[in-house]
Amino acid sequence: MASNKENSGASFTLTDNRNGKSYELPVISGSTGPDVIDIRKLYAETGCFTYDPGFTSTGSCQSDITFIDGDEGVLLHRGYAIDKLAEHSDFMEVCYLLLYGELPTAEQKEKFVSSITYHTMLHEQINYFFRGFRRDSHPMAVMVGVVGALSAFYHDSLDINDPQARMIASYRMIAKMPTIATSAYKYSLGQPFIYPRNDLTFSENFLHMMFATPCEPYKVNPVLARAMDRILILHADHEQNASTSTVRLAGSSGANPFACIAAGIASLWGPAHGGANEAVLNMLEEIGDKKNIPEFIKKAKDKDDPFRLMGFGHRVYKNYDPRATVMQKTCHEVLDELGIKNEPLLDLAMELEKIALEDDYFVQKKLYPNVDFYSGIIFRAMGIPTTMFTVLFAVARTVGWVAQWNEMIEDPMQKIGRPRQLYTGETQRRYIPLHKRGSKSQG
Numbered sequence: 423m424a425s426n427k428e429n430s431g432a433s434f435t436l437t438d439n440r441n442g443k444s445y446e447l448p449v450i451s452g453s454t455g456p457d458v459i460d461i462r463k464l465y466a467e468t469g470c471f472t473y474d475p476g477f478t479s480t481g482s483c484q485s486d487i488t489f490i491d492g493d494e495g496v497l498l499h500r501g502y503a504i505d506k507l508a509e510h511s512d513f514m515e516v517c518y519l520l521l522y523g524e525l526p527t528a529e530q531k532e533k534f535v536s537s538i539t540y541h542t543m544l545h546e547q548i549n550y551f552f553r554g555f556r557r558d559s560h561p562m563a564v565m566v567g568v569v570g571a572l573s574a575f576y577h578d579s580l581d582i583n584d585p586q587a588r589m590i591a592s593y594r595m596i597a598k599m600p601t602i603a604t605s606a607y608k609y610s611l612g613q614p615f616i617y618p619r620n621d622l623t624f625s626e627n628f629l630h631m632m633f634a635t636p637c638e639p640y641k642v643n644p645v646l647a648r649a650m651d652r653i654l655i656l657h658a659d660h661e662q663n664a665s666t667s668t669v670r671l672a673g674s675s676g677a678n679p680f681a682c683i684a685a686g687i688a689s690l691w692g693p694a695h696g697g698a699n700e701a702v703l704n705m706l707e708e709i710g711d712k713k714n715i716p717e718f719i720k721k722a723k724d725k726d727d728p729f730r731l732m733g734f735g736h737r738v739y740k741n742y743d744p745r746a747t748v749m750q751k752t753c754h755e756v757l758d759e760l761g762i763k764n765e766p767l768l769d770l771a772m773e774l775e776k777i778a779l780e781d782d783y784f785v786q787k788k789l790y791p792n793v794d795f796y797s798g799i800i801f802r803a804m805g806i807p808t809t810m811f812t813v814l815f816a817v818a819r820t821v822g823w824v825a826q827w828n829e830m831i832e833d834p835m836q837k838i839g840r841p842r843q844l845y846t847g848e849t850q851r852r853y854i855p856l857h858k859r860g861s862k863s864q865g
């Protein structure tokens with residue numbers, strides 16, 4: 423549960439120059455990062471809403487889970503820096519940390535990993551859901567459908583106000599996402615689904631279920647498994663991003679967690695969010711050659727051109743995304759392990775990054791590579807198809823979604839999310855019967 427911060431004693435004085443009235447708005451301080459102005463009483467006292475499309479300056483909740491310092495390029499999970507977790511921890515340990523707030527003891531970790539392992543298998547009937555899709559469906563569409571359908575299997579045995587029931591649902595989702603994801607991939611190939619193995623780690627199991635077939639033994643490459651584990655850590659959670667906010671908003675109505683996670687997957691799919699890793703690869707392939715970079719940089723800077731440099735920019739980071747740093751290092755490790763020399767897409771990406779970071783437009787707007795810029799190159803080198811990149815992001819982010827969902831349910835200040843608006847439409851007008859309306863189109 424988010425530790426309830428008291429008012430800092432400071433306040434903002436708001437003066438309405440339409441009537442000269444002044445209002446005191448309390449300021450609340452967190453443990454670090456920007457203070458917040460508590461506007462919960464604003465509408466009742468002033469008759470005004472705040473206005474913040476895209477929530478660029480709006481805090482939606484209190485949270486103890488993740489903190490980003492965008493100016494310094496720092497990302498903390500329960501106080502631990504992402505680069506240290508990526509170097510020294512593993513994904514299961516980070517899952518435990520996000521869910522429970524502390525790094526596990528050896529005994530706690532063993533028990534947690536065992537619980538997750540024994541939830542990786544799907545109810546056999548769930549496998550029939552895949553068959554309703556075309557083989558060429560985008561796997562994210564399959565993920566939204568199948569994860570949402572988990573509600574049909576569990577929603578009636580889930581009291582979201584029972585911490586134990588919530589944790590079982592959380593474990594189920596973390597554990598089953600790789601199985602659902604790889605089944606979506608196998609279905610697209612027309613290959614049989616591969617069952618999870620209890621003797622493999624989470625990341626080894628993912629690669630095994632992706633690439634094994636019943637026809638011959640499949641040996642997981644330990645270097646790739648370690649790289650996959652690190653990539654999962656880098657994508658695990660990230661404050662109140664669009665998909666996490668979607669999960670929280672859906673959960674605020676009391677919807678079951680499977681439906682909430684399906685909503686999160688749908689939001690993550692967008693190219694401005696988790697879909698960017700797939701969009702980066704498509705962009706690099708469209709650029710094709712270093713000589714074309716200036717043309718694409720020009721397009722990215724052109725206000726009249728909707729083209730954006732995918733994998734660049736971030737709402738919070740106005741410095742290098744610390745995850746991108748680890749991702750680039752991992753990219754070189756994976757390519758070296760696979761004996762891939764001079765990978766043209768990596769060379770192109772690094773040249774694009776170099777040129778962009780020397781360009782005033784990107785420097786002025788503080789646009790740096792984000793987590794999605796290099797991840798696709800690693801996935802492609804591992805033999806993972808582009809359409810599966812965002813699916814991988816969803817597999818990793820599920821722990822962040824469920825951790826934030828649990829925190830929201832436990833928050834005593836939690837209530838259904840219901841934003842207001844600035845209305846700019848027609849004011850009330852008289853209904854005109856059909857026979858009295860003019861011939862001109864109303865459109």
Ligand code: SDX
Pocket residue numbers: 476659660662663664693694695696698722723729730731732733734735736737738787789792793794
């Ligand atoms: C993720 O929120 C999270 O934490 C997300 C995430 C997570 O882990 O959950 O970190 C994962 O989604 C990473 C972001 C992946 N998306 C992309 O790489 C897509 C490309 N990036 C942009 O679409 C954009 O940078 C966003 C969506 C990421 C952020 O957009 P904002 O915060 O709304 O910023 P903005 O669009 O207002 O941009 C500010 C300015 C604008 O110019 P002006 O209108 O001020 O003149 O910068 C420009 C933008 O046009 N700009 C870009 C750009 N990103 C911003 N111009 C060219 N290329 C870009 N990539």
